[in-house]
Amino acid sequence: MTVTDSASTSSVPGGRLGLLPRRDAVLRMSEVRAAELADSPIEGENDQTMLVNMGPQHPSTHGVLRLMLEMDGETIRRSKPVIGYLHTGMEKTGESLTFLQGPTNVTRMDYASPLFTELAFSMATERLLGIEVPERAVWIRMLMTELNRVSSHLLFMATNGMDLGAVSMMIYGWREREEVLRFFEIVTGLRMNHNYIRPGGVAADLPDGWRGEVERLLTMIPPRLEEYDVLMTGQPIWRGRLQGVGVFSAEEALALSATGPVLRSTGIPWDLRRDEPYLAYDQVEFDVVVGSYGDAFDRYAIRLNEIRESLRIIEQILDKMPKGDYRVGDAKVTPPPRARIDESMEALIHHFKIFTEGFKVPAGEAYAAVESPRGELGCYLVSDGSPKPYRMHIRGPSFVNLQSLPHMMANGMLADGVAIISSVDPIMGEVDR
Numbered sequence: 001m002t003v004t005d006s007a008s009t010s011s012v013p014g015g016r017l018g019l020l021p022r023r024d025a026v027l028r029m030s031e032v033r034a035a036e037l038a039d040s041p042i043e044g045e046n047d048q049t050m051l052v053n054m055g056p057q058h059p060s061t062h063g064v065l066r067l068m069l070e071m072d073g074e075t076i077r078r079s080k081p082v083i084g085y086l087h088t089g090m091e092k093t094g095e096s097l098t099f100l101q102g103p104t105n106v107t108r109m110d111y112a113s114p115l116f117t118e119l120a121f122s123m124a125t126e127r128l129l130g131i132e133v134p135e136r137a138v139w140i141r142m143l144m145t146e147l148n149r150v151s152s153h154l155l156f157m158a159t160n161g162m163d164l165g166a167v168s169m170m171i172y173g174w175r176e177r178e179e180v181l182r183f184f185e186i187v188t189g190l191r192m193n194h195n196y197i198r199p200g201g202v203a204a205d206l207p208d209g210w211r212g213e214v215e216r217l218l219t220m221i222p223p224r225l226e227e228y229d230v231l232m233t234g235q236p237i238w239r240g241r242l243q244g245v246g247v248f249s250a251e252e253a254l255a256l257s258a259t260g261p262v263l264r265s266t267g268i269p270w271d272l273r274r275d276e277p278y279l280a281y282d283q284v285e286f287d288v289v290v291g292s293y294g295d296a297f298d299r300y301a302i303r304l305n306e307i308r309e310s311l312r313i314i315e316q317i318l319d320k321m322p323k324g325d326y327r328v329g330d331a332k333v334t335p336p337p338r339a340r341i342d343e344s345m346e347a348l349i350h351h352f353k354i355f356t357e358g359f360k361v362p363a364g365e366a367y368a369a370v371e372s373p374r375g376e377l378g379c380y381l382v383s384d385g386s387p388k389p390y391r392m393h394i395r396g397p398s399f400v401n402l403q404s405l406p407h408m409m410a411n412g413m414l415a416d417g418v419a420i421i422s423s424v425d426p427i428m429g430e431v432d433r
Contacts, residue, residue, distance in 0.1 A: 049077055056085050060163045060418040063428025067405070067421075069414070076417060079409045081402050086432035094392040098358025099125050099199055102389070106379070107193045109394060110430040113152040115145050116372040117394070117430075118197035120379035123278065123368035125199040128361045128383050129333065135280075136324040137201035142279050143214070143317045144187070144196065145370070146310045150221070151180040152373040153303045153310075156425050157228060160300060163422040164241050166232060176224050183213050200334040201327025214318060218311055225307060233301065242297035246408035246420035249294060253404070260375025261306070262401045262424060265291035265298035272371040284316045296416075296423035303373075303425075332359050358387030374398050374425060394433055398426040 049070050056066040064085035070078040094105050106121045107114040119141055126133065133141075154177040161169025181191040186207060188194040196203045232238045248258075250266035263270055271288040273281040289305040291298030327334045335354050340347040363385040369378035375397030382391035401424050408420045 054417065056082075060421060061428075062159065062421065062426055064432070065402075065421075065426065065428055067417070069409075069417070071414065074414050076409050076412050076414060079406045079417075081405050083399075083402070083428070083431050086428055088429065088432055090433045091392050091394060095389050098387045099361055099389065100354060100358045100387075102392075103198050104193075104195045106394065107195055108429065109396065109433050110372065110374070110377070110398070110427045111192055112155050112427050113148050113373050114193050115148040115197055116370055116377050117379070118194065119145055120368050120370050120377050120394075121381075121392075122197050122199045123370070124366045124379040124381045125361065127366035127368060128364055128381060129199070130362070131200065131328055131333065133201045133328055134325045135322045136205075137326050137328075138279050139317055139321050140202050140206060140326060141197055142281070142284075143206075143314060143321070144184075144202075146313050146317070147180055147183065147214075147217070149310045149373050150217075150307050151177050151184075153307050154180070156303050156373075156422075160422045160425075161232065163418050164238070166238065169228070169231060172224070172227070172231070176221055179217060179220065183210075183217065186210070186213060198327075198334075201325070205326040211318060214314065218315060221311060222308070225304065228304060233304070239297060241416075241419055242295065242300060242423070244293070244295055245412065245416045246296040246299075246423055247294050248404055248408050252407050253294070256400070256403045256407070258375070258401050258404055260371075260373070260397050260401065261299050261302040262375065262404060264289065264302055266294040267292060272369060272376060276369070278368075278370060280320075283320065284313050286310075286313050296419050299423040299425075306373075360385060360387050361389075369395065372397055374427065374430075375401060394430070396430040396433060398424075398428070398430045399433075402426050402431060 049072050052069045052071050054067040054069055055061040056064045058065075061067070066082040066085065068080040068082060069076050088109075090105055090109055094102055097105055102121050102125070103118040106117040109117050154173050156173075158170045158173025158177065161167070161173065184194065185191050187210065188196040188203070248262065248266055250268050252258075253263045253266045253268065259270065267290055269288045269290045272278070273286070274288055286309045289302050289309060291302055332354075335351050336344075336347040341351050361383040363383050365380070365382045367378055367380045369376050371377075376395060377397055378395030380391075380393040380395070381389050384390040404424065405420065408424075409417055412420065
């Protein structure tokens with residue numbers, strides 16, 4: 001992909017994805033299906049449809065998702081997603097936890113990219129407090145979330161391959177993701193659900209040797225992505241399973257408030273990192289990757305190229321990582337340094353009070369949004385002046401994007417339903433929050 005500046009846009013069919021030429025003219029699947037139905041009218045005893053339940057235990061529903069399908073033979077006439085099987089209640093739970101405890105709750109919503117919910121919650125809390133985190137904390141947050149975007153998209157590569165019969169891809173994608181999670185474990189102590197990004201900064205500074213570990217990832221992953229291109233992108237069977245499947249128009253995407261790769265696959269280059277910059281994204285260069293046809297292949301190819309763009313951002317973060325503190329110095333918001341607890345009775349009392357009572361947040365409301373691997377992830381907080389949120393609501397991209405399934409699956413084949421669900425990449429922990 002040719003890079004020009006931080007506001008540039010890269011189209012999926014070009015660049016490194018051009019192993020095989022895309023078709024010169026692609027009819028919308030709705031037009032193709034309409035033509036097929038016109039040629040073979042349904043009449044007589046074949047005009048009956050059947051209701052079929054897909055899930056909530058189906059392996060390709062990426063969680064506890066149920067789909068009610070109205071089938072006409074092998075053709076899906078209508079579909080209806082049914083959610084709510086997890087019943088996590090995390091939004092209501094968040095109102096019983098202090099602002100300091102909040103990240104331990106929200107990190108479990110999108111368990112494939114937990115650092116993004118931690119970031120959105122922390123940014124909303126900081127807006128209520130009226131504080132700004134130190135520069136080093138800003139860049140650490142960027143480093144960790146971009147690596148989390150890489151690990152999330154690698155998980156998609158693995159499960160998407162498995163869903164469509166490319167069983168080897170499950171092994172390869174999981175292999176690379178494990179390396180990123182290993183770095184997370186070095187930094188946060190956990191592979192998932194980190195509670196690392198907190199109001200006021202991050203839980204701990206980057207450990208000794210972190211730069212070498214990141215450089216190892218930057219060296220290891222790009223050649224593996226080239227292997228993915230050979231294994232899948234340029235594979236005729238893979239293209240046949242995805243091209244022209246689950247077509248979604250820009251008009252439909254905008255009407256349903258879809259974001260992330262689902263929206264960008266329709267050709268709309270909307271990315272919060274570029275269009276509404278937060279953290280320090282206005283200080284790095286990257287491309288917003290968009291599609292042309294809005295089909296399952298575009299959604300796959302966008303995620304593959306977004307891994308490359310995230311690695312490019314991470315390279316710049318290594319060069320620009322500032323020195324300084326990793327959290328605000330306000331003793332009312334962050335706990336005292338661990339070494340001070342053994343030296344000062346005041347520090348011990350403060351440590352005890354902040355973890356038992358929390359800190360009070362001025363009354364008001366705030367909304368903060370970040371670009372997660374699945375789209376716009378927002379956190380809306382209302383404070384009544386106490387240490388706990390009066391109201392917390394998460395704008396989950398998986399929940400919103402799930403509404404696109406009936407439009408993508410209409411008049412498609414049952415065999416393509418699995419590919420369409422996988423291309424949306426929903427995380428049900430975030431849907432049933």
